[in-house]
Amino acid sequence: MEHRLAAVLAADMAGYSRLMEADERGTLARLKTHRIELIDPAIAKNQGHIIKTTGDGMLVEFQSVADAVRCAAEVQIRMRRRNADVPEAGRIQFRIGINLGDIIFDEGDIFGDGVNVAARLEQMAEVGGVCVTQAVYEQVFDRLEIRFEDLGEKALKNISRPIRVWRAVLDDAADPRAGDGSARHSVVKPSIAVLPFANMSGESEQEFFVDGLTEDIITELSRRHELFVISRNSTFVYKGQSVNLREIARKLGAQFLVEGSVRKSGGQLRVTAQLIDTATDAHIWAERYDRKLDDVFAIQDELTAAIVATLPGRVEAAQQDVVARKTPANMAAYECVLAAKVRHHRSSRAENEEALKLVTRALELDPEYAHAHAWRGCILGQAWGYGWCADKDAAFDEVVRELELAQALDSNDADVQRILAAISISRNDLTKARHHQERALALNPNYDLVVVQHGELLTWLGHPKEGADWIRKAMRLNPHHPERFWSHLGKAHFTAREYPEAIEAFMHLSKMDANQHAFVAAAYHWLGDRTAASAHLAQIDKVDPEFTIDALVSTLHYENEADLHHLVDGLKSPEAAQVKA
Structure with a gap:
């Protein structure tokens, strides 16, 4: 003892x-x-x-x-x-x-x-x-x-x-800003109100479906931390009323309104939805959904997912023109993050640097904006992944610090959990990655960046066909998805030994990097097309003279050794003699 x-x-x-x-x-x-x-x-x-x-x-x-x-x-x-x-x-x-x-x-x-x-x-x-x-x-x-x-x-x-x-x-300590004399900078997010959908069927028994659809849309939109969603209690006051939309927007304090209708005819159901900018009365987006009335609850889930997956992106797109005309010094924290996201998705070194400036400005305006800390980690992570930083170890440490702070401030932000999963993947800790990834999905199952990463993770875990399904789902959720989604899909198909589909996915890229050329070359090798394989191997040296197979392997996170050897063996074929190990 x-x-x-x-x-x-x-x-x-x-x-x-x-x-x-x-x-x-x-x-x-x-x-x-x-x-x-x-x-x-x-x-x-x-x-x-x-x-x-x-x-x-x-x-x-x-x-x-x-x-x-x-x-x-x-x-x-x-x-x-x-x-x-x-x-x-x-x-x-x-x-x-x-x-x-x-x-x-x-x-x-x-x-x-x-x-x-x-x-x-x-x-x-x-x-x-x-x-x-x-x-x-x-x-x-x-x-x-x-x-x-x-x-x-x-x-x-x-x-x-x-x-x-x-x-x-702990009352004072609960807010780290307490007692330091600093004022809290409020994050002004775009506000959106979902008005009760109108029942155009003339059948009172359809009211439960119509109200349920509206409530589900409000609930699911509330998962998006970049939006301020007006509560159901506030919007359902206007149910069944003939209303002036601009007056409602003023009373609710909403920049955007969603309205819609449901019409039943025989065995068919038609749902329409539209997004309105209340400042200009402009209709930013409108869609019509026609479904067979087999299972109203399944239809309700499907329509909710379709509408909720589309709206946040449309709201962001509607604000981008306004943001583009502002200088960072005059932009609110949310708008800085929005502009930073746009730059980040362009995936170039210069745009990444601008994105970092914008998200840093957001944190100067509000040091405790969890969503901004998460995206600063994401932007730094992109620079780390592409080698756009002088000290990769220091950059990665900074990514981890940002995400730890973001999680401490708001662990219920899907982006926080998504990026924590990405960090775990980069460390080859796929068990922890799955935990954070499942948390992100639970928080926001209709977020394209969460859904596409789930597909990536399944590919690394040895379930590439299922991974490809999730990646295609992300593409449907966001028809204007970043181009890199095609690369994720190509890797999933290659890992599933679906070579023509892999090549077709990579061909959607406007420009391939050396690693992407390597996947295409290996796919052509396994198809027996040595000429095409050699052509892409030659492109590797042009795109990146410093490319090595070892460097490529360091970017991969396969749990199954067989999946890793499958790629490497395709690059060590006779036609690949010029590729450096």
Whole structure:
């Protein structure tokens, strides 16, 4: 047995039994997500060591008292943000107690008075709160920007002596801007209101379908963090009324309105939808959907996905002309991010540099704009991937820092989870990538960048045919998708040994880089067309004289060695003798 002085953090989940009884699988899944995304990384970042876990709690040892308190504050503050949109009955919340004392290590577990006091303190803490002993308080009160409230001496169960207890006051710390004198710059996002769709069928039984369609569209649009969506309660006030659209827009504060109608005729259903710019009364977009009335709920899901997948892109496109006429110094944070996205998608070094300037300007306007931090990480990641940075290691570290900050500010942003998945892919940690990717899909299943990346991940995991299906779905979701989607599709088809389809996909690119020429050359090799293979191999040297197979391999993330060798073997054929290993 080993004795030593240590800071002990005891944490317990409030209402664990109640939550498990109500939804066992869902509770465990949410708890696992919080562990992976927040709790375990916070412990590791603060040099903590998890001694043991129970179903609803854990014991953690820290060498530094300050690290233990920092960790506890971070967990509780970020859990508060994560629970902001969760009904109170379903919230996962913790109590935390911290003590500094003598502990005994024996066979991987810890015992002793130091542990017992921490456990009792945890039981006294309020839900979402942190209690510490006098010994802890004396170590940190003047070292951390956290206030403490003296609760006085308390009699703790099975502890013979009274213990003086302090409560961490996390209200001010919950907002990192508090007390620094800085004003919050509000992010002015485009606002959109979905008016109740009109039932043109003359059948009252169709009202449930029409209202359900409208509500689903509002709910799904609300997943898009780049939009401010007016609530259902506000828009349904106008149901069945003859209204002036500009007057409604003024009352709701909406820049854009969506209106539509549903008409049933025999076994057919027709849904129309249109997007209106309220400043000009211009109809930006309109579409008509005709479906057979076989399963109204399936139709409702399909129409919702189709409309929601299209609208955000149309809203962005409508604003791009306005943004283009502004200088960055005069642009609001959202508009800077919007302009940065447009530049990023052009995938050139010069455009990437301009995109970085724009998104950096957005963060100057609002340092805590999570979506902007996520996109700054994405833009830096593009520079890292293409080698447009002087120090790749430093650039990658900066990408990781941006995404950690974005996740701390808003873990429910689909872009945050999408880019965290991309970082994990680049590290060949496909298990973690799948976790973040599934989170991104759950947050926004109709976002083309999330959907296309799911196809990429499935390709790396050895399911390229399924991956190709997801990539084609992303192309349908965004008919104006970035050109690189064709490259992703080409790689999926090649990995599936579908060579003609792979070549056809790559041929959609206006210009291929050396890696893309390599995939096409290998595809022609496996088809037995040595002439075409040689032509693309020759293009590799023209496009990138420094190209090597090893450099290509470093950009690939195949889980199955056979998939990697399939490409490499196609580039080590007789006609590929000039390609450098």
